[in-house]
Amino acid sequence: MKQVAISGTGGWLRAALLEQGRLVEWRSEQAETEPLAGCVYRGRVTDVLPGIQAAFVDIGQGKNAFLYVDDALPPFHGTEKRPINELVRVGETLLVQVSKEAAEGKAPKVTTRVSIPGRLLVYLPPEGRAAGMPASGLPGAGVPVEPGARVSVSRKIADEAKRRKLRELAAGLLADGEGVIVRTEAENAGDEEVARELAYLRKRWREALASAAGRKTPCLICRDADLIEAALRDFGAEVVEEIVVEEAAAFQRVRELAEALFPGAADKLRRYQGREPLFERLGVAAQLDRALQRRIPLPSGGHLVFDRTEAMTVIDVNTGAFSGKGGQQREQAVTAANLEAAREIARQLRLRDIGGIVLIDFVSMQEAANRERVLTALRAEAAKDTARVAVLGMTALGLVELTRKRVRASLAERMTEPCPCCGGTGRVLSVDELERRLFDELSGLVRSQEAEAALVEVPARLYERLAAGGPEEWERPLHLYVLGSDRLPPERYRILYAGRSEEAERLYREKSEMS
Structure with a gap:
């Protein structure tokens, strides 16, 4: 069943295209100040x-x-x-x-x-x-x-x-x-x-x-057509089986557009009035959360891993626990896993609205006929995409190259922002490295200011390390008073005072009592 779901609750317009209950495309209203495609x-x-x-x-x-x-x-x-x-x-x-x-x-x-x-x-x-x-x-x-x-x-x-x-x-x-x-x-x-x-x-x-x-x-x-008109146009309002709309104003807008531009869609229109939010009821919210994840499981037991760089998106296919049934040989099992992955990759590219260069590392296949089967399956699924997709073939290293026309920002760009802690890299300094950097800075204060003691505020993970004493081979450069903080990012610390021991102890007691 092919279904369009539209919600106007909370003053935000959102639209989803589902096939057999699986989310295929997602649109959401964005700030009017942004230069959107079509403006x-x-x-x-x-x-x-x-x-x-x-x-x-x-x-x-x-x-x-x-x-x-x-x-x-x-x-x-x-x-x-x-x-x-x-x-x-x-x-x-x-x-x-x-x-x-x-x-x-x-x-x-x-x-x-x-x-x-x-x-x-x-x-x-x-x-x-x-x-x-x-x-x-x-x-x-x-x-x-x-x-x-x-x-x-x-x-x-x-x-x-x-x-x-x-x-x-x-x-x-x-x-x-x-x-x-x-x-x-x-x-x-x-x-x-x-x-x-x-x-x-x-x-x-x-x-x-x-x-x-x-x-x-x-x-x-x-601007380009409003979100509702663009969704009805791009999702194929006249070929879907059902258009379900939550919220009165959005329903009225869809009905007006159906009468003016999409006459074949009028009979498919249904107003949703359930107690549970529409997208929760259809499982859209959960599927959106999964679409933002780096790792996507496959029904057979394998999984896909999506990594985005400045130049391209790289997708790795892993068979996981999947090894085939009934004593099939490895080539047959791998080909079956790759065919399943090809179909899911095409859906994920469309759902995530990933544009530009994409490289796919399928599991290695020995037979040329099987490699061609996977490419054919990928092209067939990509042909359903509303954006132009060109599957260019397989390189000598077995990587499949494709490009997808980029018009809008990707789903991740629309729904997330770079992490203030890691700057969008997805990684932070290890606790060992953070401790080394703190001690290096304290050692410099001992040499330059002849500091006897210091009061530092550190994130929870470093506080646990310092409270436990740290590795025996690391000698602390001065007497250390430590305050733990849940407000600090995981790779930041603050030296609140460095100098005389009496003053460091006084400040430590004062701040400990305040907390």
Whole structure:
């Protein structure tokens, strides 16, 4: 069963796509100040860098956006290549759209090719520099199309008669300067549905322009569709079996959208009024917690390990206790484990919204046919992803390479933040190393200040070590008074006093009584 669950409780909008009760995709409302994919801004060029063929655009969000030369090219440029300094200049006002969100120190990426995605169409307004051309990487625009025309039809529509009919229909609905991409979902749509959606997208764009007319540059012109509309569009509202909504306002919004844009979804809509929160009832909350874990167990007894670096994500497949049944040979058991892992990896990439380069270390297989079976399974599952995934093959070391189009921040980036103790590394100094550093610093105070005693505040794990006396071979450089603290991070300590023994003892007693 394929199911969409939407909740608007607590003032936060959240949406989940589930297949057979398993969480496949997750969306949540983010702060309006963040430059999200699909947002259109009126910005000002602050810097042009011919050396890297790029420019930076102030969009009013604190961090300037990155505009690469290919995303600044005018419509119908063909194969002509022009340098960035001929396309934009410092101080120029541009209409730009976020094609890739900011991520951990990297600026958001923008394009001058503005597009407004819908379920059947992607509207290309005349104000965008590239009316008639697809905006690569934007939500809803990631379909293969025919270039060089105001109307482009998805290549996934194979029937030439339907392609011609859709092209003529869309062309007849366009005003001067407008363009449109006809998406695969329009293949079996009626003429009235197509016309209604184009009118809706055009109206939304016009209203956004009008509302921003008197505002200073830089400013936000419009956002992508709200979370509910984007979820219904991207999750395939008309092909799911059920849409269950918690909270009255969210239910009303879904019903309005179903009537206007997703007529096939109206009969699948159900209001949830149970006592238990919807996502708790469906097990979504628990599955989200697991999706943030480094280690993911597999039903057979094996597990996956996800490690993220600045450059890529690395996934290791381990068979664990799985060795096959009925006396199967190792090759068969390993292949079965890898096939199971391939399916789960594709789901996890989609759920975690991992983008960029991914390397997968499957368990080694000897037969080429088995390696191809695993690659085929991985490609089949990845084809279900709403983001573009390219499985590039297996290296000489047996590592599978793939890339996944990054548009939004990953699930981990949206739901977590770097640990203030370890700085995001996932590791802290060992208690031995922490003790060594403390004693080194105290030794320096003995030499420089002739300190006789010191009062230190240390985290709980170091307090236990010092209270026990520490290793016999470590000689303390001075008399030490120790206070334990649950407030200190695990790899921090504080030297509160170093000097005369009488004063150190007095301060120790005073602070001990206060605590």
